[in-house]
Amino acid sequence: MQQPTGFEGGRLLVVAFEGWNDAGEAATGAARLLAERLGLVEIAAVDPELYFDYQFTRPTIEAMADGSRTLKWPGAAILGPSGEPVEPDDDEVVTGPGADRLHVLLGAEPARTWKGFAAELIDAALTADIEGIVLLGAMLADAPHTRPLSVYASSENPEVRAALGVDRSSYEGPVGILSVIADQAERVGIPTVSLWASVPHYVHNAPSPKAVLALLGKVEELTGLSIPRGSLEVEASAWEASVDALAADDEEMAGYIAQLEQARDAADAPEASGEAIAQEFERYLRRRGDQPGGGPWRPRDGA
Template sequence: MTLSSLVAASTTPAAVRPAIMVVAFEGWNDAGDAASSALKTIKAATGAVKLAGIGDEDYYDYQFSRPLMQRNAKGKRVIKWPTTRIYRAVVPDSPVDLLLVRGVEPSFRWKSFIAEILTRAEEENVQGVMVMGALLADVPHTRPIQASVSSEDPAVREALGAHAAGYEGPTGIVGVLAQFAEAAGLPTLSIWSAVPHYVAQPPSPKAQLALLHRVEELLPLALDLHELTEDALAWERGVDALATGDADVAAYVEQLEQAQDETALPEATGEAIAREFERYLKRRHGAAGTHEGHQDPGSRPGAPPAPQSPDTPGTPWSSDTPDSPGSPE
């Protein structure tokens, strides 16, 4: 069972094909830019077409989310304003389309902002919602990163094997959007990956890869992740080099490794093995991104259980950075 098949089975014929809305925002819920980068990858892979943008000045404080001065393809200096854009993508051989929402977390008027997104979602016949986020956590960069899936909807949990959301505390725009979508009767799930808090600066390709693997399983969607896999391996080697050059950091990483290894026994769970085998079969049967001889650092056979999402009590985000982009929801 995937989110796509779950949505397709529950929809009625309409003038517009049903769609699943996939959402990620830069800012508080996007440690290492992993979630927003993952959505950018999906947009490029699916050839998604822009439908609309959401009014900048209505929702953004430009002293907080500052515009950027850049040069465009013609070499002309232009200003890039913080905004949120909506795209639609047709997925081959899928009963549903994708509605991609990618932007910067707004500064104010969140309820109106979400109402505008959900109004557009209704116009586009959205029948399910997937939100992505990334948080800073006390996890080692040397171990596989997996993404956890949670939902408040019992039917979604039963069909997709998600766990119940249990987080209580400060939240971000994706947490609010997920709750509003659930209140509107849309099957909704959240996908979160952990980013080692001592390498919080973007990019974080290993966490991005973990998110995209989950997306592939839940939609389903075949993505060419070869280049991203190479980036994740290079990122891990780079962090290795930095860590070994500092005795204190090296000792701390070793401590995190030991703690995770002890809690992850036995190493190979039935769920991890089954997920890895399904991914192997999908790529073997012509899915994009099949490249033999390249080991995926974000998903290896025998991987330990996925880190808990910020919807789960006891999530080990860094207490030193409570206001960071990796803080819970």
């Protein structure tokens, strides 16, 4: 099946934002792994003074290797090839069509002026001759941690849907910055596909390497890239074991997880159907619209 321009062999931009779109830090975790493996460098960045409320997304202070301390401000930047040869270990090389042209956009979700923020970044993508955009997100879901974590793929672009076999979302309601970026990109002719990983909501406070693995696997499937996992598989196994230990000390939590496992297994597939994932995605967004801070591990009313 022929891929749309940009999704196999073209100049691809992978996008991830911290915050609302990033349950378990899965989306940014996947994007950062790609940027590190490829040795990407900053080629364009927004002025944080225009888009961020520092009382909401505060700057942080970090210690440097030489012992000095520096402020790190929230922002967003596009990372691209440095032009210098990258010589990682053989088992850390990202290979496949377009690997040497891959770009990554990483940032924090802005507090204001979303239209201008998205327009500035899409202008930078056009300047970099980006031909396709993959938007990564992660949602808190009624997903058991003991089963494969599903990734829901969708696109508003009919050619992308036909070529990649992905859905068109029927969701209506509050959205995050990823939806604004996708809308601006499609308006200027850059095709987009959105990937959302399901993260068990009862462990919402911890990073989820298993969800990072799920997103990377879906990126590989859609782009033809081969992405080395490094220590991620070991970390995912350790994460799953830690949740097992947590559940072993909480009878109610263990019972709830067993119910999720039964519901998942009843679907008679290692992954939930596309329709089921889409429904979970819609429930998640509606829930986040009502309760932006998230919730405890127990099921919430109306979930």
